[in-house]
Amino acid sequence: MSNLSKIIFCSLCFSCVANAAHAHRSTVEQIGDYLQLLVPAYAFGMAMNEPDWDGVKQFAYSYGTTTAAVYALKYTVHERRPNKANNHSFPSGHTASAMSGATFIHKRYGLDRAIVPYLMTGFTAFARVDANKHWWWDTAAGAAIAETTNSWSRLLKWHVNAGPKPS
DSSP states (O other), X not given: OOHXXXXXXXXXXXXXXXXXXXXXXXXXXXXXXXXXXXHHHHHHHHHHHTTOHHHHHHHHHHHHHHHHHHHHHHHHHOOOOTTOSOSOOSSOHHHHHHHHHHHHHHHHHOGGGTHHHHHXXXXXXXHHHHTTSOXXXXXXXXXXXXXXXXXXHTTSTTTTTXXXXXO
């Protein structure tokens, strides 16, 4: 396992443990919190399981770019959350995280392998709106950012004609 792989794996594990500390949240919200990490972890695992290091690089690039774009917007736009907790509602990082994994699987390995991750992403978006943490347009923007960064990552030279082809 490469150093990058270990870093991503450890980060995802740490995030799961950190989420467990918030047991006061509703069941729907907790499931959404876990899915935002489970979907990209599954995508990363798929790339690691295949003899596909270009896929690992593509995932790292698209997930990192998605995260950077989301946080840049959160700290630039300053949209108030529906629950008025802070001004970092736009866009939804949870939805962007889950969508990044689902879109990676779709673009890299085919729609048939991405249907369940897309459903999980939809539930994550629902959970964020249901928990009064985001407006619906925040979740739509998070999903759009993830889709866009995944599309851009496919244009990189190291990805062209590499790895398994979608079915």
